[in-house]
Amino acid sequence: MGKKIIGVIAFAAIAVAAGWNYQQNKQNVELSDLALANIEALASGEESGTGKCYNSITTQPGSKILYCSTCTYIADSTNSWFSGTGECN
């Protein structure tokens, strides 16, 4: 009985460790993608962003908006009232 419990605990510990390792690897991949996107945006000289973005934008002085097509902030612009939204990662 005692060996069985130790076995279960050992299995659970291995599973947690494997899961943690997977998450770390996943985060590394995501971080690399994000870094790459940032590098690309910086290379093009545009301000990249993450989070909620808008598919359609229009002019508004003083306002900045995250545009889905490029995942960059566009100055003096806001979202059009009919615009759909997306996510920049």
Add this chain to the structure above:
Amino acid sequence: MAFDKIEYVHSFPKSYTLSNEKLVDWDLIGMKQFRIVDSLLIVSTNDKNGFWSFFLADDLSFKGSFIKQGQGPNEFIYSPDIINSSFQREKDLLIAYIYDFQTGRLYKMNVDDSFSTQENILELTKDNLPPFLFDFAIIDDGIFYCKEIANEQTQQLRYILNHGEKETPIKFDRLNKAQVAKGEDFNIISSITVKHPKKDIIVEAPITLNQINLFSCMGELQKTICVGDKLDNIGSIENKIQWMRIYTYGAVRTYNDFFAVLRIGDDKKTFQTTRKSLPIIQLFNWEGEPIAEIKVNRFITSFDFDLRNKYLYTLDGPTDEFYRYNISSILNDIIPNLTKK
């Protein structure tokens, strides 16, 4: 987002309604902004071969288009902000200092030499600024006013960049405290900010709040003007759905005797669709006292006074309509001893 000293404006001593406008018939399309500097009328457009077009304000004769789109030397990805660019006379030549929001570079354009050569005489200055600033103004040689987003896009922080060193005057703390909830539209605390070319005074007109902040960077001046009975509350605006939020101020211009702001007054959806409120140009003296309001008889998104010729020009971005009003009688009435800009 206000100073301790708040002055409430319930009415303007003088009120005028514009009429008898004259349509300026030219071929410019995609106009973004315009500005009158000395004897020039400068229009920014989306024309990638020359973002800025220059005209003589007297007769609107064309002087040239400059500032090309591109990623090469002396090229810009987007049309640079014409309003926050600083125009100065140096050795009798008109010089424009232009901040590139995408790179943080500051360029010096020799406007007069560009006219005579029809080449863009542009050089990079030694000043390196942060890119993507929300607001920017040149205070002095090597000294800049900056505003940038911070704290997970919940705040916009104002500071002075003094020869590369960041300084935050205590007076900015009151304004910098303003914060939106995480994930909220940070443009609730965005503003249009313009510095008078010679005075150490900055006019900050938020695009969603019913107030104007007036302050100096090196001196003591700090006051808030509220046009209404009470200041708009950021939390109350956050509680409104985005389309019901009021678009308050759309443009700011400064002159020797006064500054002027364009009050829009429509909610965001109405402004983008049917537009109901005709805009009002509100004039204040440099003490922040109201001088006059000028009610515009059509929808506009931008304006500027040509004080030499006593004209008011208006631009409506969505329709590309550009109008000229003869306002000599209004200007003579408002400020009898008007200083030419």
